[in-house]
Amino acid sequence: MSCFSYNTTYVLIFAKYEQFERIMAQLKEIIQWCDETLNTHEFKDYAPNGLQIEGRSDVQKILCAVTASQEAIEAAIAQNADLLLVHHGYFWKGEPYPITGMRGKRIKSLIQHDISLVGYHLPLDSHPSLGNNAAIAECLQLENLQALDPSERHPIGNIGFLKHAMSATEFRDYLTARLGFNAIHLPAEQSHIQKVGFCTGAAQDFISKAAEQGCDAFISGEVSERTYYEAKELDVHYYACGHHATERYGVQRLAKAISEQFNIEYSYFELNNPI
Secondary structure, eight states: OOSOOOSSSSEEEOOOOOTTOOOOEEHHHHHHHHHHHHTGGGOOOSSOOEEEEOOOSEESEEEEEEEOOHHHHHHHHHTTOSEEEEEEOSOOTTOOSSOOHHHHHHHHHHHHTTOEEEEOOHHHHHOTTTSHHHHHHHHTTOEEEEESSTTOSSOSSEEEEEEEEEEHHHHHHHHHHHHTSOOEEEOOSOSEEEEEEEOOSSOGGGHHHHHHTTOSEEEESOOOHHHHHHHHHHTOEEEEOOHHHHSSSHHHHHHHHHHHHHTOEEEEEOOOOOO
């Protein structure tokens, strides 16, 4: 059974409220709580974490999604959300400065409807209970978690152990069933898998770290052409389980935590990205 399910094609509503009661929280208080909870000041990231576009100061409803796409923005508008919470926001390093074209349209839509954009990237990957990697470990029932890179204060990747060893094919089928994504398997020589390295998103190059730590397999979201050779030559089975599919849990966990902390409504918008 998959760890991810939803009641409609797109939206899951989690928060519960007393009928007719309208509860608001202050945007600045939500941002402060998130920044402190996720220790954002301790990360060097590829994009700013926290408030990226400021909308109305009072927040009654949050819509969360993996990526701040136009589709997610339109869903936030349709649901009268005050805040769009995402894992993939804007203003990435190396992006051109002019706010034009597709990105300009997105930002204009948010500003015109007074919706705040809040994004958390590496801090949301790393958090030990709210994070994407923590969610994957729980979903796959991995035990005895440890850092993929022991030198990191806030590990971006992790290692865990299956309760019982599996064959490479059994593990592929297990991943497909649990994550709801047709896992791509790049084989190695090892006959059984029990020690598993993992890092959600586009961390396929961390397979070398998994090899250094003696992992039998490594999981991430995407795959590169070179990963095929690395899996063979490092003797580590590699499984690509979808960038989106591996990273849709953390933002939901964070939104739920905000909802419980401030007693406001939240919902999740599923973008159905197959990559």
